[in-house]
Amino acid sequence: MSAAMKRSFTLAMLLALGLAPSARAANEADYKAAYAAAEAASKEAAGLRNQWTVTVSTMAAAKKAADGGDFDRATAAAKEAEALAKASIFQAASEKEAWKAMEIR
Amino acid sequence: MRTRAALLLGSLSAALVAFALTSPRVVAADKIDPVADAKAFQNFFFQKFPNVKHEDFVNGPYSMNADMKRQWQEKEEFPPYEFALDAGKEMFATPFKNGKTYADCFPNGGIGIRQDYPYFDTKEGKVVTLELALNRCRAANGEAPYSYVKDEMASLTAYMAFTSRGKLMDIEIPDDPRALEAFENGKRYFYTRRGQMNFSCASCHVQSPGERIRAEILAPALGILNAMPIYRSEWSGMGTISRRFVTCNSQTRAVPLEPQSDEYRDVEYFLSYVANGLPIAGPGARP
Numbered sequence: 001m002s003a004a005m006k007r008s009f010t011l012a013m014l015l016a017l018g019l020a021p022s023a024r025a026a027n028e029a030d031y032k033a034a035y036a037a038a039e040a041a042s043k044e045a046a047g048l049r050n051q052w053t054v055t056v057s058t059m060a061a062a063k064k065a066a067d068g069g070d071f072d073r074a075t076a077a078a079k080e081a082e083a084l085a086k087a088s089i090f091q092a093a094s095e096k097e098a099w100k101a102m103e104i105r
Numbered sequence: 106m107r108t109r110a111a112l113l114l115g116s117l118s119a120a121l122v123a124f125a126l127t128s129p130r131v132v133a134a135d136k137i138d139p140v141a142d143a144k145a146f147q148n149f150f151f152q153k154f155p156n157v158k159h160e161d162f163v164n165g166p167y168s169m170n171a172d173m174k175r176q177w178q179e180k181e182e183f184p185p186y187e188f189a190l191d192a193g194k195e196m197f198a199t200p201f202k203n204g205k206t207y208a209d210c211f212p213n214g215g216i217g218i219r220q221d222y223p224y225f226d227t228k229e230g231k232v233v234t235l236e237l238a239l240n241r242c243r244a245a246n247g248e249a250p251y252s253y254v255k256d257e258m259a260s261l262t263a264y265m266a267f268t269s270r271g272k273l274m275d276i277e278i279p280d281d282p283r284a285l286e287a288f289e290n291g292k293r294y295f296y297t298r299r300g301q302m303n304f305s306c307a308s309c310h311v312q313s314p315g316e317r318i319r320a321e322i323l324a325p326a327l328g329i330l331n332a333m334p335i336y337r338s339e340w341s342g343m344g345t346i347s348r349r350f351v352t353c354n355s356q357t358r359a360v361p362l363e364p365q366s367d368e369y370r371d372v373e374y375f376l377s378y379v380a381n382g383l384p385i386a387g388p389g390a391r392p
Contacts, residue, residue: 049368051360052301084301091298099296102307104142104149 026075031066034078038062041085050092055084137285139278139378142292146379150327154315163331163386165324169315173322177390186263186336186388189343193264196257201246207261210242219262219269220385223374224277225284232287232370235262236345253364254351259334259343266334266387274331274385276378291375294368295326300357306372321392328380330373332389339392346373 038059045051062077150162157168167174197215200206208214212221222235233241239261240250251257278284298305309318310326317323333346344352347364350372354361362368 046360049362050299053355053358053360054301056360087301091303095297095299099293099298099305102296102298102305102311103292104146104311 026071028066028071031062031071031074031078034075034082035059035062035066038078038082038085041082041089045085045088045092048089048092050088052084052088055081055088058084137289139285139288142288143379143381147327147382149311150314150325154325159382160384162325163328163380163383165329165332165389165391166315166322168325170322173392180390184336184388185338185390186334186343189260189263189334189336190267190388192257193260193262193267196261197264201243201248203246205246207239207242210238210245215265216268217272219266219387220272220275221277223370223377225279225281225287225374227279227281227284230283231367232291232374234346234365234370234373235265236347237365237370253345254348255340255342255344259345259348262334262345263343263388266385269385270387271384273382274328274377274380276374276381278378287371287374288378290368291371291373294372295375300354300359302357304357306353324391326376326379328383328386330376331380331383332386332391334387335389335391337391343388 038055042051042055042059045055058077058081062074062081065071065077066074147159150157151159154162154169161168164174164177167177197207208216212218219235222238223232225231226233236253236258239258240253243250251261278288295306298308307326309323310329314323314325330346333349334343335349336343340348347369350369351361351364
């Protein structure tokens with residue numbers, strides 16, 4: 001096996017390993033973990049008084065999908081909700097100073 | 106060695122001089138100065154819209170668009186807020202169960218005082234809005250509070266605004282660091298971006314008044330509260346200042362705060378203060 005072939009083989013294996021978990025269907029445990037992460041981030045955003053409506057509705061959608069047994073959709077929604085909550089936390093932090101740029105002086 | 110010491114001493118004194126020269130500016134920039142802020146705020150709009158009469162800014166989108174203004178003037182013949190106004194007048198005069206009325210809670214019997222609200226209560230150390238004062242009046246007289254966003258609260262404030270029509274907004278900021286802080290917090294709230302849309306109040310009402318956002322023409326921030334409460338066709342009903350803040354928040358996809366939360370009280374304080382000198386025009390009607 002040439003060095004180049006070896007490299008491609010390793011790369012292919014890594015890629016396959018990397019893709020494997022996403023190909024597997026999500027189960028209840030995956031959903032619960034994703035939802036807990038989303039809930040923690042969303043609580044932090046609410047504490048900053050900077051919750052987004054879409055975080056709340058996406059979390060509700062996750063819960064609804066999980067109640068219906070669709071853990072793929074539920075996990076994906078919970079992950080999205082977490083990302084939204086994290087974006088709102090980032091916004092609250094950056095606006096602590098950034099608001100001044102908009103001020104009429 | 107001596108040269109080095111001289112150099113060090115020289116740089117140190119130069120740094121000190123530089124610090125002394127720059128520090129007052131830093132302090133000045135951080136100082137809360139509502140008078141300067143209000144002047145800058147008004148000048149911004151006066152310069153941006155040189156053809157709009159100053160007292161016309163309180164008419165919101167109608168000051169920005171001649172067609173809309175003509176339609177509104179026609180509408181004012183039979184204004185949609187009239188029912189609320191009549192109801193508010195009756196409610197205002199109707200005694201509570203204990204025989205007292207709203208008039209007992211307010212200076213001048215509550216007539217012609219809208220322009221003085223919100224005010225900073227030095228005892229409480231917070232801003233008190235007219236809506237809050239009305240519910241506190243009810244509580245003090247053993248009555249249940251009204252919803253802050255519409256119906257009875259809108260009717261009562263409509264009547265009180267009507268008795269102040271034409272009077273100039275006259276908000277005071279007492280010489281109290283807490284009052285200055287409330288003004289500053291209100292200002293910060295006004296300019297802070299929030300919601301998934303990443304909009305601040307200023308994104309629409311400072312950067313884009315007169316522009317369309319979908320079918321709406323955006324109102325200028327200057328005097329935006331002077332016409333409150335308003336009948337909004339979009340709401341098919343009346344709404345208070347609280348309702349305006351709540352809906353603005355949700356339109357940017359931010360979860361609204363509780364009506365009469367400290368932030369909303371402070372932003373009302375800020376917006377009212379910078380509109381000092383402009384007439385009360387409430388109740389108003391908006392598309």
